[in-house]
Amino acid sequence: MKDTSNERISISIPNRMESIKWLYPVCESILEELPISDKERHMILVAISEGFTNAFQHGNQKDPQTEIKLTFYPGEKSLKILIEDEGILPIDMNINNVPDHVDLEGISGRGLLLMRELVDEAYYDINSKGFNILTLITNFEKKYKKVYSF
Amino acid sequence: MEITVKAEEAFHVFHLKGRLDLTSSSELKEKVKEHLEQGKVNILLNMAQVDFINSSGLGTLVSTLKEVRTANGRIALCSLAPYVQEIFEITQLSHIFDIFPGEKEAFAAFGQKKAAHTS
Structure with a gap:
């Protein structure tokens, strides 16, 4: 789905264990502005944390000299998130x-x-620098692929 | 993550509070290890105040499950928040953990199992 918004929010977080604490409040504040339910917000945050953890552990190999860059593209119908690290x-x-x-x-x-x-x-x-780039896309009117009962 | 432990009936109940992810996993592992070394091998994780869990947290719980089994103990979870419960369903971990609505139900279920084992 092609969304028309050109708005973009980017943040870079140092690749350190203690920096992960910044991930949640920053992402939550962005997600709160979107027309999605609390449940979708929560599940997107879990997906971001998975991408971030992979970048931290596997992409950047826990190297504190590296960074993880997150870019949010909030559109009218969807949200695209890019998570880039400095590894393969x-x-x-x-x-x-x-x-x-x-x-x-x-x-x-x-x-x-x-x-x-x-x-x-x-x-x-692979991004233009030859490193990992993860793309996560959520459509605001999507339904979950599977129905999970509690 | 905050972890407080209380001895209740047949269990040591771990009350977890906060996010269970990469940053908090080692804390839980250490706490469980301490208890197992002291022979306190029946553990109930009360997750009522865990508002977020990801694969790192799930991995820690599976690792804990294995350690408790090795120590011939029992482990159960209770009071999962709906979104946390859903992550368990997606990853199918609800099939390998004993999960109860609350502490009371966990005590009752394990009390029955204990009685069945000793009779």
């Missing part, structure tokens, strides 16, 4: 290849699954 992810970190049934007792491997399930589009690419 392992080749098996492909969101499209995540099986529906992950190893239930595995310690890791759920981040890509959550991103895939919680937003309408999620994919990794």
Whole structure:
């Protein structure tokens, strides 16, 4: 879906464990301005945190000299978020290849699954500098891909 | 994340407050490890005040589940907030954890299991 807004909000966060605390309030303040439900806001925030964690651990390899850049494109009908780091992810970190049934007792491997399930589009690419760029897109009138009962 | 622990019935109840993610995971792991080393192997995680969980937090819970099992203990979760519960459903972790609406239900269920084991 092509959205018409040219508005863009960018932030860069140092690749340090203690800097993750800045992620939530910044993202929450942006998401609060959008026409989405509390539940969608929450789920988008989880997807962002997954992308950010991958950037921190796998892309930037926990290197404190690097940064993670987040760019939000809030449109009228959708929100696009880009998360860029300064590394190259392992080749098996492909969101499209995540099986529906992950190893239930595995310690890791759920981040890509959550991103895939919680937003309408999620994919990794390479930016102009040759590093990772994650795109997350949420359509405001979307329905969740699956219905989960409580 | 704030963690307070109270001994209640057959469990040590961990009251968790805040976000369960990469930054808070090690704190929970350490606290559980301390209890297991002291032989306190039955653990109930009350998650009523956990307002956010992601895959890092889920990984910590799975790791904790395995450690408790290795120590021949039991672990259960209770009082999950709706959005947190939904993350458990999406990742299907609701299939491997005993999850109860509240502490009372967890005590009752585990009391029954304990009685069944000893009879």
